[in-house]
Amino acid sequence: MSPSFLPPFCANPDCVHHSHGPKDPYRSFRSIGSYHTRIFGDVPRFQCKACGRSFSVQTFRVDYWVKRRFSYEDLTHRLSSCESLRAIGRAWRVAGKSVSNRVGRAARQVLAMDSRLASARRPTEDLAADGFESFCVSQFFPNNIHILVGAESQFVYATDHVTLRRKGRMTLEQKERRAELERRYRADPKGVAKSFSRIASEWLRILSDGSLPASTLWTDEKRDYPRALRASPSVAALLGQGRLAHRTIPSRAPRTMTNPLFPVNYIDRELRKNLHEHVRETTCWGRNVSSQMERLSLYLYQHNYRKPYRVRKPRGPTHAEVAGYNLAMVKEELERLWMDRAWLTHTVLGQPALDTWLRRRTTPLRPGDEYRQRHIWGWIRGGPRDLAVCAAGW
Ligand SMILES: [Zn+2]
Incomplete structure (x- = not known):
C-alpha cells in the first residue's frame, strides 16, 4: 500500500461507516500520526470521526498482526x-x-x-x-x-x-475401540444427507449467479442424494419445474473420460x-x-x-x-x-x-x-x- 493510502471504510463493524464501498468512498476519518515496525516501516494511523475508533494501514493488510512475512x-x-x-x-x-x-x-x-x-x-x-x-x-x-x-x-x-x-x-x-471412542464422539447418522443438501444449495447459487435456464447434476446412486435434494424446498420446486435435473450413474461404471462422473x-x-x-x-x-x-x-x-x-x-x-x-x-x-x-x-x-x-x-x-x-x-x-x-x- 502506498503512503497515500486512504482507509476504504471504518474498521469497526458496529460503525455506520463500516459498509462503505468503492462507489461510496469513506471520508469521515482523521490522520493521527504513525507507528514504526521493523517489518513494515512507518505505519500511518487513522481515527474514525463517527465512532472514535483508531486503526492503521496494517488493519487493511493481509498481514495484520504478524511479525514476519512469508509469500x-x-x-x-x-x-x-x-x-x-x-x-x-x-x-x-x-x-x-x-x-x-x-x-x-x-x-x-x-x-x-x-x-x-x-x-x-x-x-x-x-x-x-x-x-x-x-x-x-x-x-x-x-x-x-x-x-x-x-x-x-x-x-x-x-x-x-x-x-x-x-x-x-x-x-x-x-x-471395541470404536465403541469406546463413540462414547466421546459420535458422527451424525444423517450427516451425509445434511452435507449434500448444503451442496444442493450451492448448485442453486450457480443457477442464479449464471442466470441459467436449467442445470443438470450428475451423481452416483447413493440413496442419500435424492433425499437431500428433496429436503430443500427451493431445489425440490425447481426439480419439479424441470429447471434442475438430477441424473445418476452406477459407481461401478467404468471410470473413463466419457463417464459423467469423470470430473469428480x-x-x-x-x-x-x-x-x-x-x-x-x-x-x-x-x-x-x-x-x-x-x-x-x-x-x-x-x-x-x-x-x-x-x-x-x-x-x-x-x-x-x-x-x-x-x-x-x-x-x-x-x-x-x-x-x-x-x-x-x-x-x-x-x-x-x-x-x-x-x-x-x-x-x-x-x-x-x-x-x-x-x-x-x-x-x-x-x-x-x-x-x-x-x-x-x-
Ligand atoms: Zn467508525
Missing part, C-alpha cells in the same frame, strides 16, 4: 505439491503453528475472492458431485468431503465436509496425489477438521485459478477460464489477492464457505476446543457480530 503464493504452491506443514515450516525456518496461521489467512483471502468472482461467472456446463473419502484425527473418524465440479471445466464450485461413522471389516479389538473422479485423483494429508497411508493426516478445510480451500484456489486445464498445455487456459469466468476480472483479482485483507462483513458466502471461514466444524474428540482468532470476524474490540448478518452478506 502466500509460495505457501499455496508448496501445499498443493504434497508438502507437509512441517516441511514448509522447515523451509521457512518457523514453527508449524506459524504456517497454519498463514494457511488460515490465505484461505479467507481465497474464499472472499471466490465470492467476488461468482457474480461474474457464466457456467453453461453440467455439474457432477460426489463424496471424497478421507479421514481426520484417526482412521476411526472417516469423512466425506462432498465436491461440486463442472463437467467440462473440472472447476470445483463448492466443497462440504461431514464426519462419518467407521464401517467395514474390523477386528474385535477395533470394534479426476478431482479425487488430484487430491489423493497433491495434498499430503489425503495420500493413501499418509503419516501426515489432518488433526483438525477446520484446518483440513482451510488447506483444501487453498488447494482449490491453486487448482481453479492457477493450474492449466491440461498439464500438457502449460500456457493453456485455467479451469476457471474453461468454466466461463470473466478473464479480466480474474486477472485483476489475482493481482490484488495477497494485498487487501478479506473482511467477512464485506463478503457474501454460502454455508460451506462460511463454516470454513469461521472454523465452526467440529473435530472428533475435540468438541468445543476450536481455536478462533478474534480477527476472523473482523472486529477491533468488543464482541462477535451477529453471524446471520454476515451470512446474508451485509
Whole structure:
C-alpha cells in the first residue's frame, strides 16, 4: 500500500461507516500520526470521526498482526505439491503453528475472492458431485468431503465436509475401540444427507449467479442424494419445474473420460496425489477438521485459478477460464489477492464457505476446543457480530 493510502471504510463493524464501498468512498476519518515496525516501516494511523475508533494501514493488510512475512503464493504452491506443514515450516525456518496461521489467512483471502468472482461467472456446463473419502484425527473418524465440479471445466464450485461413522471389516479389538471412542464422539447418522443438501444449495447459487435456464447434476446412486435434494424446498420446486435435473450413474461404471462422473473422479485423483494429508497411508493426516478445510480451500484456489486445464498445455487456459469466468476480472483479482485483507462483513458466502471461514466444524474428540482468532470476524474490540448478518452478506 502506498503512503497515500486512504482507509476504504471504518474498521469497526458496529460503525455506520463500516459498509462503505468503492462507489461510496469513506471520508469521515482523521490522520493521527504513525507507528514504526521493523517489518513494515512507518505505519500511518487513522481515527474514525463517527465512532472514535483508531486503526492503521496494517488493519487493511493481509498481514495484520504478524511479525514476519512469508509469500502466500509460495505457501499455496508448496501445499498443493504434497508438502507437509512441517516441511514448509522447515523451509521457512518457523514453527508449524506459524504456517497454519498463514494457511488460515490465505484461505479467507481465497474464499472472499471466490465470492467476488461468482457474480461474474457464466457456467453453461453440467455439474457432477460426489463424496471424497478421507479421514481426520484417526482412521476411526472417516469423512466425506462432498465436491461440486463442472463437467467440462473440472472447476470445483463448492466443497462440504461431514464426519462419518467407521464401517467395514474390523477386528474385535477395533470394534471395541470404536465403541469406546463413540462414547466421546459420535458422527451424525444423517450427516451425509445434511452435507449434500448444503451442496444442493450451492448448485442453486450457480443457477442464479449464471442466470441459467436449467442445470443438470450428475451423481452416483447413493440413496442419500435424492433425499437431500428433496429436503430443500427451493431445489425440490425447481426439480419439479424441470429447471434442475438430477441424473445418476452406477459407481461401478467404468471410470473413463466419457463417464459423467469423470470430473469428480479426476478431482479425487488430484487430491489423493497433491495434498499430503489425503495420500493413501499418509503419516501426515489432518488433526483438525477446520484446518483440513482451510488447506483444501487453498488447494482449490491453486487448482481453479492457477493450474492449466491440461498439464500438457502449460500456457493453456485455467479451469476457471474453461468454466466461463470473466478473464479480466480474474486477472485483476489475482493481482490484488495477497494485498487487501478479506473482511467477512464485506463478503457474501454460502454455508460451506462460511463454516470454513469461521472454523465452526467440529473435530472428533475435540468438541468445543476450536481455536478462533478474534480477527476472523473482523472486529477491533468488543464482541462477535451477529453471524446471520454476515451470512446474508451485509
Ligand atoms: Zn467508525
